[in-house]
Amino acid sequence: MKKILLYLLVIGSVTTGYANEKLKEHVDKSANLIEPKVIEWRRHFHQFPELSNREFKTAEKIAEHLRSLGLNVKTGVAHTGVVGLLKGGKPGPVVALRADIDALPVTERLDLPFASKVRTVYNGYDVGVMHACGHDAHIAILMGVAEILTSTKEDLAGSVKFIFQPAEEGAPQDEEGGAELMVKQGVLENPKVDVIFGLHIRSIVETGTIAYRPQSIMASFDGLRIKVKGKQTHGSTPWTGIDPITVSAQIILGLQTIISRQTELTEEAAVITIGSIHGGVRSNIIPEEVELIGTIRTLNTRMQEKIHEKIRLTATKIAESAGAVADVRISTGYPVTYNDPELTAMMLPSLQSAAGNENVKQIKAITGAEDFSFFQQRIPGLYFFLGGMPKDRTAEDAAPHHSPDFYIDESSLKLGVRALSYLALDYMEQHEN
Helix, strand or coil: CHHHHHHHHHHHHHHHHHHHHHHHHHHHHHHHHHHHHHHHHHHHHHHCCCCCCCCHHHHHHHHHHHHHCCCEEEEEECCCEEEEEEECCEEEEEEEEEEECCCECCCCCCCCCCCCCCEEEECCEEEECECCCCHHHHHHHHHHHHHHHHCCHHHCEEEEEEEEECCCCCCCCCCCCHHHHHHHCCCCCCCCCCEEEEEEEEEEEECCCEEECCEEEECEEEEEEEEEECECEECCCHHHCECHHHHHHHHHHHHHHHHHHHCCCCCCCEEEEEEEEECCCCCCEECCEEEEEEEEEECCHHHHHHHHHHHHHHHHHHHHHCCCEEEEEEEEEECCEEECHHHHHHHHHHHHHHHCHHHEEECCCECCCCCCHHHHHHCCEEEEEEEEECCCCCCCCCCCCCCCCCCCCHHHHHHHHHHHHHHHHHHHHHCCC
16 A cells, blocks of 8 residues: 555656646746747846836836736735736646836936936935846846736636835835835735745845845844933033044944954954034034944844844943943844745755756845845745846946946846746745645
């Protein structure tokens, strides 16, 4: 009896595997055919970018495409998000695939026929708007995946939820947005999502490669504001007041010793950066107050809590030693982007199959942050990097993300389409009901 059962299991797995290979062949052929369309979509979104929570035209074009495929489409999710649901012909899990859709307040410097000329007002300033982080590529890739998987929906053992998420770069002041709001509004429910996959193109990773890491791959992001209150006086007689500028300088240096002397950096990396200082209006007036604004990046929640505690202690005690007062406020931003280890191990062959074993590389964590982490707090998720470095550049001279010269190699988009498609197909095959 055991031999019969084993035989049936083997035959079943071989048959299923063969069917999945046929689906992958379909993906490969379709990806080749659809590549010009994916590039055209990417160029359109690049030319007409929109800022966070203002992606109105972007959302319209995405929704129009998904509706043309016959998908169940919801719009207005987390303000401007779009969600499309593809129901396969067979029972199985629900796989979510996510792309972020917002641009940045950056003025493009590239001489391209599809360069952005868009301008808007951001925080009171007239600014250019640019897809300076590759979200235009993410949208185009996921639109391509939706078209390919829909073309073979009767063979799919499960459902696919396509999540086009706004405001990954952060919602405007006094607004909610992004993945956190999508989760709050139930994007992972009805139907309940079992697993989620996402990618980010990188201009400093070689085109044709995929970079991944189990566990923490991107850091948490917390905001930091410190108001140092002293006593205003004349610049010629500092002893008659309390100088918050000098105290602030000591606090800034003290914060760096938290990282260099009080944090176990062999465990994970961490960063405290002060990026803005405001105080004073005249050379011979010592002001009453100085404000420091910064960011905290950690890759471990235990370290995150400890660093927060040390920041409060360091700032308040340094200020106290000079007779000043430091008001420390830490605002929670994005959690650690954490790749479920079991899921990562399970899906690694899918990435290798899409790119080739030699082109899939494990990397060290980076201290950038991603709100994909809010999805991963609720369900297992895998987030990876897609190489998009121009072929005439090296990692040292390729323009970084969020810069006016940011540029990607569009030949990388097809691998993104294949990788996300393979992940969805393989996960459904392994969890077919």
